[in-house]
Amino acid sequence: MLTTNPFDDDKLREECGVFGVSGSDSAAALVALGLHALQHRGQEAAGITSFDGTHFHTHRAMGHVAGNFDRDEVIRSLPGTVAAGHVRYSTTGETALRNVQPLYAELQSGGFAIAHNGNISNAMKLRRDLVRRGSIFQSTSDTETIIHLVATSTYRTLLDRFIDALKQIEGAYSLVVMTPEGMIACRDPLGIRPLVMGRLGDAVIFASETVALDVCGATFDRAVEPGELIIVQNGELRSIHPFARPAPRPCIFEWVYFSRPDSIVGDHSVYSVRKEIGAQLAAEAPVDADLIIPVPDSGVPAAIGYAQASGIPFELGIIRSHYVGRTFIQPGDQVRHLGVKLKHNANRALIKDKRVVLVDDSIVRGTTSLKIVQMMRDAGAAEVHMRIASPPTRHSCFYGVDTPERSKLLAHKLSLGGMTDFIHADSLAFVSIDGLYKALGHARRADIHPSFCDACFTGDYPTTLTDQDETAEVDQFAMLAERLN
Structure with a gap:
């Protein structure tokens, strides 16, 4: 499955x-x-x-x-x-x-x-x-x-x-x-x-x-x-x-991705915040393009905000089917490859020969972004630009979020140029941490504690991490013992 x-x-x-x-x-x-x-x-x-x-x-x-x-x-x-x-x-x-x-x-x-x-x-x-x-x-x-x-x-x-x-x-x-x-x-x-x-x-x-x-x-x-x-x-x-x-x-990621857009979190409409993040992203990372395309479904509000701020048309360049179950039997590699199109397919007539901007909420390992960019290429896009409605995820979360080990996070391993090459995009940009805070009506100041937990972006963990620290000490001891042997 x-x-x-x-x-x-x-x-x-x-x-x-x-x-x-x-x-x-x-x-x-x-x-x-x-x-x-x-x-x-x-x-x-x-x-x-x-x-x-x-x-x-x-x-x-x-x-x-x-x-x-x-x-x-x-x-x-x-x-x-x-x-x-x-x-x-x-x-x-x-x-x-x-x-x-x-x-x-x-x-x-x-x-x-x-x-x-x-x-x-x-x-x-x-x-x-x-x-x-x-x-x-x-x-x-x-x-x-x-x-x-x-x-x-x-x-x-x-x-x-x-x-x-x-x-x-x-x-x-x-x-x-x-x-x-x-x-x-x-x-x-x-x-x-x-x-x-x-x-x-x-x-x-x-x-x-x-x-x-x-x-x-x-x-x-x-x-x-x-x-x-x-x-x-x-x-x-x-x-x-x-x-x-x-x-x-x-947790600042509640507004970026976790919460449903029709929820109110901390007196802020999640939908409105995500649109404002998109607007901040458009101001920070403009691009000359023909279409703004959301990565469904979590990228939609930010893409709307980006389109409205940039004046570039918002279009559904990726069509989602709502009538497919979560899994299906995969009898072979060829069918396995085709299976990803059951739920999402490029709107080929819209995309062909267009310069498109894909808007998504985050990049973790980068494997998804690679698939999406390739989908646009296969549909005939002239250029594919990627804009991300959160800062680069460089650190693991230890507060109830399933985050890969830090070594598997694309933003930890590669520079911006390296990430751009990895996903095969013409350009890649993330909203800044200051832009993210601004979308929530706050400013992130170095002289005071930030208003949110943003550790996945900054590494600034708000609590002690006893189990993680102990694991790191054991790993360091094992590495030292291996060297001595």
Whole structure:
């Protein structure tokens, strides 16, 4: 089996999306709707856990929400007025049912279910310490570390044990937690990963993106603040801030690619920001051309912004079929090569003899850009220019994004000229980090902490990276030992 989308196999992928409902007789059904809207954040697996006041009920499955949670019998098996769900794209832990969330455990205080968006950057160290003290792990997910920290905490109340656990972890997290006492939603102190709160009648809803609230008919209330814990018990809300309050550093890539364009993130319309990035790109890297062509679908808003700012016509030079499944049987290399055209095909009559500007959101390994440029060449384009609506991705992410090793990132290995030659384009340009910040109404100053986490572009990581640092030390020791031998 092979993914037939030639443009999605070389993208940065968000780890997951979370959705929680408290106070609705249709809690599980609402969660299923919300997960449909968050499917783009994780397509490997999905899960829902509900609580009926006495018992917890869970259904988890590999694959998409559709086909697993659109059957009446599945929703009926998840009774209760409280439910939480998760869609997963793994960045830590194997792709297996035991890692599908929400993860659930029976603690001394009762059932405990947790759905996590992000990545714990000291999970390996914590796991070693917990195993040494007798903890028995059932998954390879970093999220399970939180459960064991709660279980082994010496604080008296469950809330205090949960806070104690959070104070021991590094990295990025947005969490929805279910206990017999109620639901808890929280974000890490830097707010790296998003989480919002909405309402539907008497129900309180938490979601990774506002679009999930829209889909289930809820109204957007506000974002969960960085470092905030919101506790929902019997319809009552309580907010606490148990951590120090550093300047927030939300992930800037949410606006570049991860979030759906119809979402609102941090008071900014994602669609509007992406158009403005395109306009900034047009100002920074103009080109004499005939057509602006988006790389579907994530390049569309930036391409519109580029076209409007440059005065060059916007055209759909790559046509996407919406009626092809994710995979199909590949009986041989020739058919395998042709298979990529099932989902995307060049609009040959439009492109022939034209100077085209392709606009995409990012370049990771460069293999996708190479395919797209060649597609334009094969369709008869006179010139092919590439414009990227983010700065060069030179560094790996350790906060819940599936990034290749740094050595495999094209922008880490090659200069701009080398990247241009690699993808066989006539020219290549990226929006600057200053242009990206400007599109969000900010300025990146060297004398203060930046307003966002932009580590994948700059290498400026906002937290310590214990596991990564330990791995680097081991690798350096192994290299030294090899030299000595």
